[in-house]
Every structure is written in C-alpha cells, then in structure tokens.
Amino acid sequence: MTAATYFFAILFYAATALLVVGLIYKIADFARTPAPLLIPTTPAPTTTGGMVFRMFREVALFESLFKANLWIWIFGWMFHMGLFLVLARHLRYFTEPVWFWVALIQPFGLYAGFAMAAGLGGLWARRFLVERIRYISTPSDHLMLALLLGIAVTGLMMKFVMHTDIVAVKAFFLGLMRLEIQPLPEHPGLYIHLALVALLMIVFPISKLLHAPGIFFSPTRNQVDNPREARHIAAWASEFDGK
Amino acid sequence: MAGPEIKAPAFREFPTIPALQPGSMAGSQAYVASEKIQEAIGFQGKLDDDWQVTHDKAIAKMGDLLGKYRGLKVFMDSCVHCGACTDKCHYFIGTADPKNMPVARQELMRSVYRRYFTLPGKLFPSLVGAKDLTREVLDDWYTYYWQCSECRRCSVFCPYGIDTAEVTMAGRAILDTVGYGQKYSNEIIGKVHKIGNNLGLPGPALENTLEGLEEDVKDATGVDVKYPLDVHGAEVLLVTPSADFFAEPHIESLIGYGKVFHAAGISWTLSSKASEAGNFGMFIGNYDQLRKIALRIREAALELGVKRIVVGECGHAWRAAYAFWNTLTGIGAGANDPFAIELQKQLDPNYKQPSHICEVTWDLIQQGRLKFDKSANDDRIITFHDSCNVARASRMGDYAGGQFDIPRNIIKAVANNYVEMESSTIRETTFCCGGGGGVLTDELIDLRIKGALPRMEALKHVADHDGVNFMATICAICKAQFTKVLPYYGFNMRLVGGVHQLVSTAIKLGDEQ
Ligand code: HEM
Ligand code: HEM
Ligand code: SF4
Ligand code: SF4
Numbered sequence: 001m002t003a004a005t006y007f008f009a010i011l012f013y014a015a016t017a018l019l020v021v022g023l024i025y026k027i028a029d030f031a032r033t034p035a036p037l038l039i040p041t042t043p044a045p046t047t048t049g050g051m052v053f054r055m056f057r058e059v060a061l062f063e064s065l066f067k068a069n070l071w072i073w074i075f076g077w078m079f080h081m082g083l084f085l086v087l088a089r090h091l092r093y094f095t096e097p098v099w100f101w102v103a104l105i106q107p108f109g110l111y112a113g114f115a116m117a118a119g120l121g122g123l124w125a126r127r128f129l130v131e132r133i134r135y136i137s138t139p140s141d142h143l144m145l146a147l148l149l150g151i152a153v154t155g156l157m158m159k160f161v162m163h164t165d166i167v168a169v170k171a172f173f174l175g176l177m178r179l180e181i182q183p184l185p186e187h188p189g190l191y192i193h194l195a196l197v198a199l200l201m202i203v204f205p206i207s208k209l210l211h212a213p214g215i216f217f218s219p220t221r222n223q224v225d226n227p228r229e230a231r232h233i234a235a236w237a238s239e240f241d242g243k
Numbered sequence: 244m245a246g247p248e249i250k251a252p253a254f255r256e257f258p259t260i261p262a263l264q265p266g267s268m269a270g271s272q273a274y275v276a277s278e279k280i281q282e283a284i285g286f287q288g289k290l291d292d293d294w295q296v297t298h299d300k301a302i303a304k305m306g307d308l309l310g311k312y313r314g315l316k317v318f319m320d321s322c323v324h325c326g327a328c329t330d331k332c333h334y335f336i337g338t339a340d341p342k343n344m345p346v347a348r349q350e351l352m353r354s355v356y357r358r359y360f361t362l363p364g365k366l367f368p369s370l371v372g373a374k375d376l377t378r379e380v381l382d383d384w385y386t387y388y389w390q391c392s393e394c395r396r397c398s399v400f401c402p403y404g405i406d407t408a409e410v411t412m413a414g415r416a417i418l419d420t421v422g423y424g425q426k427y428s429n430e431i432i433g434k435v436h437k438i439g440n441n442l443g444l445p446g447p448a449l450e451n452t453l454e455g456l457e458e459d460v461k462d463a464t465g466v467d468v469k470y471p472l473d474v475h476g477a478e479v480l481l482v483t484p485s486a487d488f489f490a491e492p493h494i495e496s497l498i499g500y501g502k503v504f505h506a507a508g509i510s511w512t513l514s515s516k517a518s519e520a521g522n523f524g525m526f527i528g529n530y531d532q533l534r535k536i537a538l539r540i541r542e543a544a545l546e547l548g549v550k551r552i553v554v555g556e557c558g559h560a561w562r563a564a565y566a567f568w569n570t571l572t573g574i575g576a577g578a579n580d581p582f583a584i585e586l587q588k589q590l591d592p593n594y595k596q597p598s599h600i601c602e603v604t605w606d607l608i609q610q611g612r613l614k615f616d617k618s619a620n621d622d623r624i625i626t627f628h629d630s631c632n633v634a635r636a637s638r639m640g641d642y643a644g645g646q647f648d649i650p651r652n653i654i655k656a657v658a659n660n661y662v663e664m665e666s667s668t669i670r671e672t673t674f675c676c677g678g679g680g681g682v683l684t685d686e687l688i689d690l691r692i693k694g695a696l697p698r699m700e701a702l703k704h705v706a707d708h709d710g711v712n713f714m715a716t717i718c719a720i721c722k723a724q725f726t727k728v729l730p731y732y733g734f735n736m737r738l739v740g741g742v743h744q745l746v747s748t749a750i751k752l753g754d755e756q
Contacts, residue, residue, distance in 0.1 A: 058403075
C-alpha cells in the first residue's frame, strides 16, 4: 500500500470531520440566533405552505436572481444544476449496490460535468469583464472558482483523457466508510481531484459557501407575512414586549 | 454655505448602468449629531478621544447585534459577491459611486465582520477582503450608511434575500453606540419623546391647526367636516405623519381622511399624544427606540378607548405599524399574553388592526358607502409612485400584493385618467423617492437629487407621452422629497400629491344634497 493511500485516507477523515462539525456548528448558530422582527421582503406568502413554495423556487430555480440578471442566472444555474447532477452521479462511489435513481442519472451526469465547468467559466469571466463585479471581487472569490474549476477539469480529464481504475476508487471509499484502508489507484489526476475536493470540504463551513445553508435561514425569504394576525415574539426581545 | 450650484444629472436616453466613479460621493456627509442631541435620547455624546476605546465598543456592539439578529448574521456569511444587486440601487444609478452598490455598502461592514468574527479573516485578511476597523473605515460607514434609504430594492433581487437595509440599520446602531450619530434623525427622535411628534408641534398648536382646517373645509365645501383631537370613545384613532398637519401637499390628504370618515359616518379622532405615525427608531436600527416610539400609540389607544387604529399616508410608518406594532405593542390580533390581550380585547376584531387609511377607504368604496364625482379630477392625468416601505416591507388587504392594487383601485374609483409608469419602476421593483430612511435633510440634497433620477426618468416618460401632471403617492417623505427635487428636473413641484388628495377632490360629502 502506498504512502499516498494513507495520506488520502487521513485527509478524507479529517476533511469530513471538519465539514460536518463546522456545518453543524454554523447551522446551529443560525438556528439559535433569533429574528426579533418580521422582515419578509414583500409581497410575501401569507401561509407557511406559500413560504415553503417560495423557498423551493429560490433554491431550485434561483427566482430572485432570474429577475435580477439573466447572465448571472444562466451561468449560475448551469453551474449549480451541473454540480448537483455530478454529485448525485458520484454517489455510486459510496453506495453498494448503487441506488436505482443514481444509476438512472449516470448518462446525464456526464453532460453535467461540462455544464458545470462552462457555468464556472462564465461566472469567472464576469469577474474580469464586468467592472462592477471586478470591483467587489476579492482574491478568495477567484480562488473559489479556480478550486471548483480545478475539480471539474481533473474529473473530466479522468473521464475522457487519462482513465483511472474507478472500481478501485470505489473500493477505497467504501473501505474508508467501514474504517479499513484499501489501496487507492496511483494516478496523478485522481490525486489532484481528491486533494482539491478535500480542500473544498474544509473551507465549506468557513467561507461564502455558507450561502447554501444560509438561504434557508434568511428571514426575508423564510418568514410568513402575517404580522397582524399572529404576534411574533423572539426570545431576547420578549423581556420587553411581554409586559 | 456657498458651494457650487447643485444640478440634477441629465436624463439618460437609454438607461444604461453607469461606469464607476470611485469616491464621487465621499464628500456628501450628513451633519453629525451634537452631544446634546445624542444624550437627550440616551446615546453616548461623542466619540471617545482614545480610538482604541471606540474600536472596542464598536466591535462589541457588532458582536451583540450579530447575536440578536439572525438576518444580520446570515447576511454577513452568505453573500457570494455574485453582483446581481450591483445595479439595483437608485443611489448607485444616480451617483455612480461604487460604494453605493448594495453589496459594496454591505462589504463596508462585512470586511470588518470577517476580520474579527471569522477564522479566514483572522488568518488571511487580504485573501478574503477582511479589514481592521480603523477611523477611516468608521468614517466610511458614517458616509455610506447615511447614503442608503433602507428601501430594500436590493433585497428583492439578491438570490438569498440579503437586505442591505438591515446592514445599514446595524451600521447606524453601532455608530450611535460609539457617539457618532446623525443630527437629523436623532434630533427628530428627541422631539417625538419631548413633544409628541417629529416636527415638534405642541398640543395647543395642533388644536389651532385643526380648527383652522375645519374652517377652510367649511369655506370650500359648505360642510362641517370635523378634525377631532383627543376625543374619548371615538371609534377610530387615526395616527398620521405630523407633516400632514401643515405641510403641502400633505395637508390635502389629511383633509381627505376627514371627509372619508365624515361621509361614511364613522366617529374618529386624532391624538395629541400619538400625533406622529413616523418612527425614526427604525431608521437608526435601535430596537429600544423603535419600541418606545411605537408604545405611544398603544397608550393613546388605551386612554381614548378606541375600537380601531388607522394609519395615514406614510411609508415607513406603515411598515412599523403593519409589521412591527403587534410585536412591539400588541396592536394587532392573535395574542395570548396579558400585555397584548389588554389592548386586543378593546379593539374590534372585525377590522384589521392596524388598518391603512387606503384599506378603510377602499372597503367603504366597495360597500358603496362613498360617492364620488370623478369628473372633479378630470384636469389631472394621474400616475402612482409605489413607496418603498409600503411596496416591499408591508401589505394591504388580504392577499400578497394588495398594497399595489388598493391605492390604484382607489385612484381609479375617484378619477378618470390613470397612467402606469414603466413596469420595472413600479410595484415591488419601485424606486425609492431618494429621500427615505433618514436622509431627508438639506445637507444631503445632492444625494437626494441624484437618487431621484430613476423615478424622474420614468415620470418624464409618462409626462411626455401621456401628459401626466399628477403623481400620487402615499408617503409623507416621498411627498416632501419630490416637492423639493421635482424642480431640479424641470417639473412643477405641485406635480406630487396624496391619494387622499384625489379622494378629497372627488368625494361627495352627502350633506349638500
Ligand atoms: C442549497 C444549495 C445552493 C443554492 C440555493 C445555491 C445558490 C447559489 C446562487 C443563487 C448563487 C449566485 C449565482 C452564481 O454566481 O451562481 C451561488 C453562487 C455560488 N455557489 Fe451556490 N448554491 C447552493 C449550493 C452550493 C454548493 C454546494 C456549492 C459548492 C460546493 C456552491 C458554490 C457556489 C459558488 C462558488 C458560487 C459563486 C460563484 C461566483 O463566484 O460567481 N453553491 N449559489
Ligand atoms: C470524495 C469525493 C470524490 C471522488 C472519490 C471523486 C472521484 C471521481 C472520479 C474517479 C472521477 C472519474 C469518473 C470516471 O472516470 O468515470 C470523477 C469525475 C468527476 N468529478 Fe469527482 N470525485 C469526488 C468529488 C467530486 C466533487 C465534490 C466534485 C465537484 C465539486 C467532483 C466533480 C467531478 C466532475 C465534474 C467529474 C467529471 C464528470 C463525471 O464523471 O461526473 N468530484 N470524480
Ligand atoms: S436598501 Fe435601497 S438605498 Fe439601501 S442599498 Fe439597497 S437599494 Fe440602495
Ligand atoms: S445579490 Fe446578494 S449575494 Fe449577490 S452580491 Fe448582492 S448581496 Fe451578495
């Protein structure tokens, strides 16, 4: 067994731990912090069902972004839908037997990799070409795009240029899940792919990738517009408002 | 002050997004509150001499707010710098100053948040755009958090609903805490507490004004329309912005409210204690002030024993009333605690509490209890400006979006000529008048004129093509702001007025037949 196998085994245990602990901490923090006043951006749904539907449209269709800017929407939606399918397709490395729906989407997942890379390319181009977005971009914004593009490109390379032994890759990850170490194929493309993925997992809970859990906690989107019908009281403010 | 003459920006033939002009508005600063003004409302008088002390207080306050407002915390963490909001702010469109792009305005605070509250910001500040809080940064906060009207237009377009208004409020709250308050807003808050309204109009003066108003209406119509003050046992308590008592064109709407109640036979009263619907506590993001100012209305309602509470034409006041009063004061329904029940058992559950005056008028129109001579408004070709706080932070009627339809329905019921402005400038994507959120002060006139550009362009279009000569609105700040800036764009200042001004013109008072 190679040193790389041990290195990646330890790396993925560590990255998974940081991702899980970091996300739980952050989500608990969001959930714990009260929203003392009702501030939904109106017109807003007046029922919980309506609010859930609004949230669904935001998450699945990026509705507000669509209203705001068609170019960002096209690239952004392409990237995220691609990402979603690619991740779903990757579930085959972690499940045995492979779930039915994961098997079903395998062919689509392939195009999804290209969609994801193209979307990322478009978003990155905007960071250089559009003066306003150039002004607000920080180095980390560029690095985040580079990171994701790096993952996509190395993935596509493995798929189309330098194949790797995906049966062995799967055995390695199934092994990790059972706390035993199986050999990882010696393949530079795979090494880069996996190292970047681990980095993504580590930075997820401490970066702007928090937008993924964040959107579900955004009071302008997740509150129901019913202030005249129900009295809305938050913990810290209730000591005033209750008397 | 003899400065260069202030001119309005030129109308753009094609409304393209402006190229950035960094620092173009850096010199436009609201006057700082004096020690006296600050201390009168319990804020620190001035900045500490030792910067470190200010720095520590500001960071501590920021931590406090992050723990109290989930919105602020989620907004600080979630922005991906996608840029969707960058061209949505009227102040950016009018000034081209990049710090007036909503995301850049947030970034003034987010860069400090990253530095002090996140791991990457502590370890690699320049990588993630994190910054130490310095005097220069604090000055930037003061300048640009007082160049935001908290209109929430940006929050409509952000994929996560990030509301720059909330960030602005937090910024102002921190500035107040360290003794760096804004004169205009904090002075007004002092007046509300001391005298009862934003304009500092004492009770006896109010009484005189209302008597004079009754005489004027009698002269004009021959009918005894009453404008009652502090009447115990009246059915309706009307709370309206104090500008309605004497400013033009606001007073025309006040006349209209009185005529509506008169024609419908509803007993009503104003209150000298609650002679102000506006609530500047919201503008400065101070929960305590917001609540104290709102509580005056509760007290007046309990004292007078009214059954209904109705709010006049004022944008941010309607937000405070609609969205916050139930939480802060129990004015509303659905309570199960003694504090709120005390009031709610007095209020009539058949009506929405509080109601907007437009909801009252529209209900009466639907019930056939008001009659109009629509031709009385025939000299007017009317359009409607949605006020930001009504459009994006509140509602009227029973369904989402009622706040857009009800005022328009009223206008169409009382007048024959109605024209809509360009669709991207109305309803939920309406542009702020340029004077909201605590910037309606003379020293910010340059900002106010430039911020009005998108609205003025849409108005220009319907004025040129459809002959529009009256822009109706339901906000005291919109009315004051437009009256001031319309002439800079070549319009008559009388082109703006209230919805109830139109009602007032056309309503049949019944008694004369
Ligand atoms: C609930 C799930 C998610 C939602 C609703 C969501 C939504 C969005 C939206 C609306 C944008 C702005 C438009 C754009 O630039 O694409 C965005 C940006 C971004 N998202 Fe997500 N996202 C989610 C999950 C993720 C995940 C899991 C990742 C990465 C692993 C991710 C990475 C990014 C990145 C890097 C950007 C910035 C792109 C740029 O630089 O312009 N997102 N997301
Ligand atoms: C531990 C997690 C991961 C493992 C073991 C892994 C492994 C692989 C392997 C072996 C391939 C080549 C597939 C083939 O030859 O058929 C691949 C492709 C790819 N990977 Fe990953 N990957 C992981 C995580 C990710 C993540 C998080 C992303 C996206 C952010 C990603 C994006 C891609 C893409 C776009 C492709 C090419 C298209 C495709 O085959 O679906 N991978 N990955
Ligand atoms: S709230 Fe309004 S004024 Fe403030 S940044 Fe957003 S769009 Fe501009
Ligand atoms: S639209 Fe929202 S996420 Fe995008 S830059 Fe503006 S505030 Fe940030």
